[in-house]
Each structure stands twice: as structure tokens, then as C-alpha cells.
Amino acid sequence: MKWQHLATPQWHGSISNQAAKEAVAAQIAAHAQDGQVVGIGSGSTSFLALLALARRVQEEGLQLRCVPTSQEIASYCTDLGLAVTSLLNARPDWCFDGADEVDPEQNLIKGRGGAFVREKLVFAASPERFILVDDSKFVPRLGVNHALPLEVIPEAANLVTATLRAALGVTPTVRPAGGKDGGVITEQGGLIMDLPLAGGTSAADLNVLLQTTPGITGTGLFTGFDLTVLKG
Numbered sequence: 254m255k256w257q258h259l260a261t262p263q264w265h266g267s268i269s270n271q272a273a274k275e276a277v278a279a280q281i282a283a284h285a286q287d288g289q290v291v292g293i294g295s296g297s298t299s300f301l302a303l304l305a306l307a308r309r310v311q312e313e314g315l316q317l318r319c320v321p322t323s324q325e326i327a328s329y330c331t332d333l334g335l336a337v338t339s340l341l342n343a344r345p346d347w348c349f350d351g352a353d354e355v356d357p358e359q360n361l362i363k364g365r366g367g368a369f370v371r372e373k374l375v376f377a378a379s380p381e382r383f384i385l386v387d388d389s390k391f392v393p394r395l396g397v398n399h400a401l402p403l404e405v406i407p408e409a410a411n412l413v414t415a416t417l418r419a420a421l422g423v424t425p426t427v428r429p430a431g432g433k434d435g436g437v438i439t440e441q442g443g444l445i446m447d448l449p450l451a452g453g454t455s456a457a458d459l460n461v462l463l464q465t466t467p468g469i470t471g472t473g474l475f476t477g478f479d480l481t482v483l484k485g
Contacts, residue, residue, distance in 0.1 A: 261304070262332045268297045273387040273485030278302040280483050281349045281383055282309050285317060290343045292320045292375035293330060294350025295368040298385045298485075300329065302349055307333040320345050322375050323368035324440055340378055347381035353399045353473075354392045355384065355482060360456040362395050364402030364473030367428075367437055367445055373475065382480040395474075396450025401459075402428070402473035404443035409468025413446065416466050423449045443470055 268274060274297065282305035285291060293303055303326070309315055311334070318338045321327040330337050350372055354362040361384065363369045376382055392398060403425060405413050410427065418424050425448040427436040437445040450459075456476040463472045 262329045264297055264300050266297075268301070270387040270389060270485070271301075274298045274301050274385070275305075275485070277385045277387070277483045277485035278305045281385060282306045284347070284383070285309060285315060287315045287317075289346040290318045290320060290338065292345035292348025292350075292379050293322060293326050294348065294372060294375075294385075295323045295326050295366050296351035298351040298387075299326070299349060302385060303329060303333070303335075307335060310335060318343055320348070320375055320378075322350065322372040323366070325368075340374060345375060345379040347383065348375050348379035349383040349385055350376065352384050352386055352390055352475075354395055354397065355386055355390050356392055356395050356456070358456070359384075359478075359480060359482060360395055361475035361478075362399050362401055362473055363475055364445075365399060367402070367439055369402055369473040370404050370439065370441055370443075370471035373471065376475065376478060382478060384480055384482045385485070386482060387485045394450075394452055395456060396452065400425075400447035400449045403446045403448055403463065403469050404439055404441065404471040405446050406468050406470060407438075407444045410444055410446065413466060413468045416468075417448060417462075420462055421448075421451070421454065423451055425449075441470070 278301040352361045425446040428445040
């Protein structure tokens with residue numbers, strides 16, 4: 254028995270700056286070519302790009318395989334009739350994603366939606382990377398509008414807090430969950446902690462510190478990647 258595809262999925266909340274995001278979504282959908290494997294990012298801009306990509310697939314009969322960066326995006330792909338695969342089975346030809354902040358050196362903060370670990374895996378596996386943003390995402394330095402998300406082994410929360418407080422003078426906090434008691438738990442079973450950035454530490458140095466802090470299994474700091482920023 255063949256599964257029926259559901260109706261076109263709806264984003265779970267309002268989408269800010271939707272016209273600008275739809276414009277950049279159309280740009281990225283035009284990049285797809287028949288037979289490609291595409292990494293599909295998370296977030297509202299990526300959702301709009303996914304809808305635009307699905308329209309091309311339906312209208313032109315393109316054969317694409319999608320590598321989603323979250324369970325939510327995987328379900329959207331399935332609802333739209335798009336073939337889903339994983340990094341275990343295929344390497345993306347290219348990927349697209351959104352960002353919460355972009356600094357002048359194209360360092361990024363990602364992870365407001367909590368999927369930053371899988372997003373970074375797909376990002377690192379892709380030889381060509383596109384970031385889809387509107388004007389509100391550009392900042393003079395990272396941390397102006399958003400804290401930096403960290404994925405942390407739950408029992409290491411106190412260790413990570415003490416280590417980063419001593420090194421940076423700021424204190425990460427557990428991100429509270431909605432719909433359950435306690436903090437957000439990721440698809441990998443980690444705890445999300447949000448680290449405010451006070452400035453004064455380069456993205457490269459901060460990346461080294463976070464990667465060498467025991468208990469941190471992933472971060473929303475994307476630095477050192479060759480990428481193309483598409484602005485709506």
C-alpha cells in the first residue's frame with residue numbers, strides 16, 4: 254500500500270519579512286538541477302525555499318533527493334512528495350539554510366530552532382553552501398540580537414557553565430522548553446544552553462574554546478566555512 258502525501262504543510266507560526274524571504278527562496282529553488290542531492294536547512298526561510306523547490310519538482314519533473322537537517326524538515330519533505338535520504342547514504346551536492354545572525358566576515362549564529370548540530374553536519378558535508386537571509390540578520394558582531402546556542406550533555410551542564418563563566422565572564426543558561434517541564438532536549442538527546450556574547454573574543458578563538466570544553470557536543474557558531482549569502 255502506498256502512503257498518501259498530505260496537503261501542503263504550513264509553518265507553525267507567523268513568518269516575519271515574508272515577502273523578502275519568498276524572494277530569496279525563489280532564488281535558491283532556481284539553483285536545483287535534475288539528479289542532485291540537496292541539503293535542506295531548518296527555519297522559516299528554509300521552509301519557504303523548500304516549498305519553492307517542491308513546486309519546481311512537481312512542475313518540471315526534477316529528480317532530487319533531500320538530506321533534511323531536522324525531523325520537522327524531514328516530515329515536510331515527505332508531505333511534499335520529495336525523496337528523503339541521509340548523510341549515511343548520500344553526500345549533498347549543495348545545501349541551503351537560514352541564519353539568526355551574519356557578521357561582516359560571514360560568521361554565523363544559527364540554532365534558534367534547536368537543529369544546529371544536524372545543520373552543521375549537512376553544512377560541512379556540502380561542497381557548496383547557501384545562506385538565505387533578509388536585512389534583519391546582518392549584525393556588526395555576533396551576539397547583538399541572539400545568544401549562541403550550545404548542545405550539552407545534560408550531566409555536564411554545571412561543568413560547562415563554570416568553565417565558560419571563568420573563560421568569558423558570561424553565564425550560559427538552559428533554554429526552557431515549551432509544552433514540557435525543564436529544558437529543551439535535542440534530537441540527539443542533548444540539552445540546549447544559550448551563551449550570551451559580550452564581544453572581545455574573535456569567532457575563531459571562541460570556536461576553539463567551545464570545541465575544547467568537555468561536555469559541549471555542538472554549537473550554533475558557524476565559522477571558517479566557504480559560503481554564499483543570498484539576501485532577499
